[in-house]
């Protein structure tokens with residue numbers, strides 16, 4: 001088949017329908033597969049694990065249901081858009097429950113802040129800490145609205161394949177304050193140190209360090225206020241199951257327990273994949289939802305790995321990892337909200353230890369989800385499916401998780417019982433499991449066990465993040481946390497939109 005050159009990206013000239021394979025069924029892989037299948041391009045999705053979802057997996061045991069990764073939905077309109085593309089209505093398939101408050105934040109001095117997402121309630125909470133910061137909050141929301149409208153609504157949907165696209169928007173990004181860190185930006189609006197934490201910690205939700213993530217990422221509180229913070233009834237996994245059904249109803253094919261071992265190439269054009277069992281599947285288009293670094297460093301033939309990308313990906317900054325405990329409890333703790341966040345004693349130092357330190361940090365920051373507060377079906381009567389997340393260094397930081405996991409579990413339970421007021425927690429545990437950075441590496445094939453792929457910094461964003469379409473290999477595309485615009489369900493849904501549009505555009509050009 002004669003290659004047709006589209007800029008630097010040759011794609012095989014179409015003769016009939018092109019065979020499209022998607023590697024991986026995370027939110028990004030599923031959303032791309034749905035979009036392409038809905039556009040009448042037959043897609044086969046290959047997933048290494050037994051079930052879909054990737055980081056958004058589910059654990060069910062002894063009557064307890066746990067979401068293993070994402071627990072909250074922001075920007076639900078992106079899911080609505082996806083369902084619309086497939087000709088359906090999200091609300092017919094999934095019940096979305098708005099959370100009130102969005103979360104409770106508890107500080108080391110025992111004070112707490114409930115974040116409701118409404119002007120009146122939030123301003124009352126802010127005034128309890130520092131009345132003068134109410135005006136700062138209003139100014140902060142106005143500033144982040146401006147960033148949201150430009151950076152999220154416009155720029156996050158552009159593919160940024162060319163340096164010139166990026167150079168064109170750079171002055172504007174600087175004008176929006178992108179060169180500052182989220183924390184510096186927030187500190188311009190809030191005097192109180194507690195409030196600076198409340199409005200700056202959000203980059204951690206997508207693997208970013210608030211002290212160096214670009215101020216562009218300070219839009220999350222605005223985004224949350226705009227669309228609310230939601231939970232899917234039955235657990236977040238109901239979204240994944242609904243996406244799986246949506247794709248299959250459109251005629252898409254999914255093969256589970258089918259790890260891809262190699263992306264095969266012929267003359268710098270993808271020709272198919274080789275599976276772990278040795279069989280080959282031909283394809284003209286391959287969309288990798290697998291970890292970006294692992295894809296470049298392990299799935300592409302060595303002789304074809306672009307030296308630049310291998311170097312960049314080996315030397316890039318990766319997000320932190322997470323240590324997770326899933327605790328099935330025979331009782332609940334009414335003092336917890338659906339989401340409760342415990343801030344560390346020393347915010348800046350703790351974050352610095354997680355991202356840049358060596359060994360296990362000694363301070364404690366925890367995020368808890370108690371979903372049976374919202375949906376009692378998720379735990380046996382009177383019990384709780386408690387999800388505990390500690391952000392921890394990834395595997396580049398010299399921690400021997402085989403030994404340290406048990407010690408960290410013990411410290412977390414001690415902290416929750418002695419400092420966070422959850423007395424009797426240990427003896428109420430009926431069942432428990434953990435997920436460590438080693439599991440991110442082995443089960444999700446994540447480079448360095450990073451929980452959110454590449455760290456979102458200014459120099460790893462937009463054009464400077466791995467592109468949604470490979471420059472040097474025809475027919476190869478990427479979707480998910482490691483590509484533009486980045487991690488988090490909204491980010492990967494946007495990347496699915498960008499990637500599927502690129503594929504559709506390239507296919508249309510190739511068939512002319």
Ligand SMILES: Cc1cc2nc3c(=O)[nH]c(=O)nc-3n(C[C@H](O)[C@H](O)[C@H](O)COP(=O)(O)OP(=O)(O)OC[C@H]3O[C@@H](n4cnc5c(N)ncnc54)[C@H](O)[C@@H]3O)c2cc1C
Pocket residue numbers: 023024025026027028029046047048049052053054055056068069070071072073074205206258259260261289290291322324389443444445451452479480481482486487488489490492
């Ligand atoms: C603990 C945690 C909590 C989070 N909380 C939130 C939250 O509350 N809200 C939010 O918006 N975001 C949250 N996030 C971020 C969000 O979950 C992720 O950014 C997003 O789910 C990643 O989706 P993805 O499309 O990149 O694919 P992934 O979820 O990374 O899935 C990739 C898939 O590819 C498969 N795969 C890999 N290699 C191969 C191969 N060789 N062959 C076949 N298949 C392969 C994997 O098995 C996996 O299923 C959280 C993340 C974590 C880790």
